[in-house]
Structure formats: C-alpha cells, structure tokens
Amino acid sequence: MTSRPDTDDYRTLFLNDTPLMDVRAPVEFAKGSFPLAQNAPLMNDDERHRVGIRYKEKGQDQAIVLGHQLVSGDIKTARVEAWKRFAIQNPDGYLFCFRGGLRSRLTQQWLRDAGIDYPLITGGYKALRRFLIDQLEALISRENFMLVSGRTGTGKTRLLNNLPNPVDLEGIANHRGSSFGRQITPQPTQIDFENRLSIALLKASHQPHNTLYLEDESHLVGRCCLPDSLRARMMEAPMMVLERPIEERTAIIKEDYVIGMVSDFIARDGEQAGWLNFRDYLLSALERLRKRLGGDRYALLKSTMESALELQRSSGELGGHDKWIQALLKDYYDPMYDYQLSQKEGRVVVKGDLETLLNWARKIA
Template identity: 70%
Template structure:
C-alpha cells in the first residue's frame, strides 16, 4: 500500500522545498532542473542514447527490452542503492523524469521491490517547468517592485537582504553583476536561473506578501539574463537610493573583491594555486573594462593593482588596494552611475544611508 500519493501540487512542492529526485540522464539534468534537486539517473547518457536510437528504429517494446539489458545486475543495484539513500535522507521527497511516464514508473517499481516507496511528480520535469514559466510571468506582472539602487560599493546586497521581502537576483545568479562580479563557483545555466527566480518570487508572494525588493541590475547578471518582462517592470519601479561615504565604499569593495575572494580561491585551490587564480581573477576583471577606461587610465590602474598584489603577497596587507579602488570608483563607476540616476530622478522614494532606508522600508 502506498504511503504517500503521487502529486501534481506543484505550488506546494516549491513553497515547501520538497526534496526532488531527478532520474533523468545527466545530460538532461545539466540543461536545467530545480532548486535542490538531486540527479540519480535511471540511465546514464550513453544508455539513454542507445535506447533512444532503438526506440526510433524498432519501437517502444524493443527499447524497453534494451533498457532492461543495459541497466541490470550490479549496475541496476547501484542505481537502486542511490535512490534508497535519497529516500532515507529525504522521506518527504518525490521523484520525476521528463514527463512522469515510463522511467518514473519503472523507478517506483524497483524502489518498491526493494521495500521502500517514493511518490512521483505527475507530468514530470515538463509540467514543473511549465508551471514555473507561467507563474514567473504572472508574478512579474502583478507584483509591486521596489529597487535598491546606489553607487558601486555602497553595500546594496547587504541592505537588500535586511529588507522586508527581498529577492536577491545576484545570489540567484551566483554573480555580483559587474566586471569583478564572478564567484569561484560557476553560475547556473539560464534555465536553472529562471527556475530559481520563479521559486523565489513564489515564496515572496505566498510566504511574505507586499512589495518585492530587488537590487538594481542590468539585463545580464554575469551570463544570466533577466526576463524582458522583469526588466521592463524594474525600469519603471520606484527607487531606494543607498548612499555611503567614499571610505566606507572602498572598505566594502576591498572586503568583497579582495579579502573574500582570496579566501575563496585559497579554500578551493590551496595556497599557491589559489593565490595565482586570485591574481588572475582581479587583473582579468580590470582588463575586461579596458576599452571603456581608455588605454592610459587602464595602464595606470593596472600598475596600481599589480603593486597592491605584490605587497599583499609579501606582507598580507590589503591596504594597498585602496588606491586603485578609489580611482576606479571616482573616475569610472561614479560618473556612469550619476548620469544614469539623473534619468531616474522622478522615481526616487527615499535616499540615504543603510539605517535610513532600513527604517523607511520597515
């Protein structure tokens, strides 16, 4: 007897962070899945490819027979063991394949033969993805957005996450939205980013309610593109302009892009390789804005950055980075931001330091 029924309550799955077992092949999982989903495939990529060819040439019955031959013996037991570990770790989970059909049913059957049970998501990945696409557009259309804006280095993300109903676009994209913004871990693919965004907006609407706070972003956050409809809504939404003194902005930039990044690279790659990769990250980020800086200004900033890196390598001191950070802010980022803000002056609700905006929002 089934302990829990199969489900098509997609909203509940995402609002409750229900654990999801994605049994599609790794290549399918890599194209896109859902927040927190674990991939434990019924068939690997090669097996899926062979079965697909057999299906086209000889039909479903022959394809099913081939699948059973390919996934048998020790291979089958290894796959079942992975599913059983998932169930033991996540007894409230669900499984899904692409459409909730043959692969899901077969997986359920093998799990039941092993003495456990795991309900499936009706309609599978295709239905879950369609639900999120529809909900994303609906929520973008009906939500009230407020945009946290401010010069580079004012700590917008820090403030955003203290506001009543935030959706952190940079966190969802795993990128801080500038030339220097990449993290040591990779960004999600576009489909994964859209799924994360849809789930975040669902939670903002159903769990919290009220205006949704977003950070001012361009169309691309790294390589992740915001939906056009969201960009259109953000372009007309009211602004909360965060202001900070220059020395505090320099401190924030130094903390985020020097201290944190060298620690992250070192943790990932070890001392020597981590330092080398951190240097490359910082210098290449500056090089990416060379054309916009102009050759002479870029060379001067690069020399300052290289000097700061030498001092940091020799002594551990990061204060040498302040010179290039200040120059980059004053000569490049600030004029660009100030010009853009002039075009948006009529949308400003409040401006001031973090405490001013925090108390206004609450």
C-alpha cells in the first residue's frame, strides 16, 4: 500500500464519500459520527472508562501505561487485524480519533508495525464536526432554497427526488415527517442528523444548479430537529405546490404506509411477528392522533382500520384501507394543510401536477 500523507482537507473527504475508520470507543461513536465512518475502536467502553479514571487520578503517562496493559496480547492482535481489514478494503480511507492525538497516532503506529501505512485526519472528530457545523450555517445563509409543498399523499418526496438539486430532509432523518412516518430502522442521533444534513447541503452546493429543493417540513422530522437558521430560511422561501386527486393520494399512501411497511416488517421479523409489528405500527400511529381527532372520530377510524387489517390478513385484499385513509385525509390532514398553506399563499410560485412542476423546475435550472 503506497504511503499517503495525513490530511486536514475535510471538504474533499466529505465531497468524495471517503471511507473513514473511527477508532473512538463505541459509546463515542454512538453519540455521533459520519455517514461513511465505521467504528473500529482502539479501546472499548470499559477500557476507555478505566483509562479516563487513571488519567484524572495519576496523569497522562500513567493512563498510557494502563491503556497498553489493557490492550495487549490477543486483544491487541484482534484490533490490529480489524484495522488491517479496513485499510485493505478501503485503500483511499483515513482514520481518526477524537482530536487526532494519541489514539490516532497509536493506531497508525500499530498498523505501521503490521506493515501498513495508513493516514489519519489531523484534528480528528472534533475538527470534522466543527467543519460541518460551520459549513452548515454558511450554506444555509447563502444558498437559494425552493420548498416542495402539497397535501398529504401527493408524493412530494417522489417529486423532490426528480428535481434538479434535491436535499431530502426526510431521507436524512429516516422519517416521513408525520404520525405515521417512522421507519423500521431507527432515526439518527441529532448530531448524526446535523452531520448528514451538512454533507448533503455541501454536495448540493457543488452542483451546477442554483436552487436547492427541500420538502416543506416543520421544525421536527420525527425527533430530528432542523437548525433554527434553516427553519428561518424555509419560512421565507418560495414554494411549489404539488396537486393530485384524492384517489391518487390514497393509492400513494397505501403503497408507502401499507404495502411498503408490511413488506419491510415481514422481511425483518418474519411472517407472523412482522405482521403483528406492522399492525401495531399502524394502530400506534393512529393512537398518537387521538387527542387531535377527538374520542368519537378516533374510535370510528380505529374500528375502520382494524377491519381493513383483518381483511388484509385474511384475504390479502387492501381496499379496506381506502376508507380510513380518505377519512383521515378529508377530516384531519387536508383542513390542517389548507389552513397552513393559506398563511403562505404569497410565497407560492407554481402549482400543478407532477409533470407541470418538473417542467417548470427544468426551465429555471
């Protein structure tokens, strides 16, 4: 493997989707890292905790001694082997620890002793995170944004991902942004969300198109919170409004939240458990709307949903879902959206179906 220098070119790392080896402890990695980072720790959580106590009590030199005692023999061999595998599989990658200090340099030295020269990121995680925070604020302040809006079920994400320069907030947050919006995999931590958002904006800013398209979201996408500065820009941004008849919206909702989700749950959990978890997902999502719907309306929708689920389970027939979907759209989501849109009418620059909006966006690109 040809020797490469250490780097502080954080921009290029993120623009090029460079593989990164995070040698921090698992607890640090879990709090936040980067999309293409893999955790290959020098010390596990317990070892790091014990070394930290030694550092506070007896100083750095004694902490280093304890660290070498804890990570030695077969443990050291196994960790070096993991690093070697990463380095061989990712010859263009880099390694990092928290500040680019002792842990990075020790990892680098042990790899060198094993015959592999592998570069590190100077400044480590702290510098990478600082770069992304600064870039996020700079990009938010200077980029031109256009919001994609529309009633629930119009397929805004489908439109967004066909526009010239999209940034998919729901995709980054791994959540569809409504009571029914959770996915079968967890959302990122807030730090991971911010890091991914910054990288997405950074990549979008390097495209030839002047306008970045975002879906019209509230300040929360699931539990991920948009930066206040981005929300402020979004509240002033021009908007395109996607329109579809309710029959098409019903079909889209059924495809995403019924067909897609039951398939995902069964693929993950098996036929029986997957079905039960899917059923619980739908009923729990409706339960979260109970107070807003009111007791009587909630009870009626719950009964309709349970009947639709029973019909689906017994015969595979999906038509029973149309009734609760359309009732929820007409009586809950549409009035709420229409009121919100009435407060933003002055910002709407174009309305229409999918092709109308795509053609309009291509003309201004």
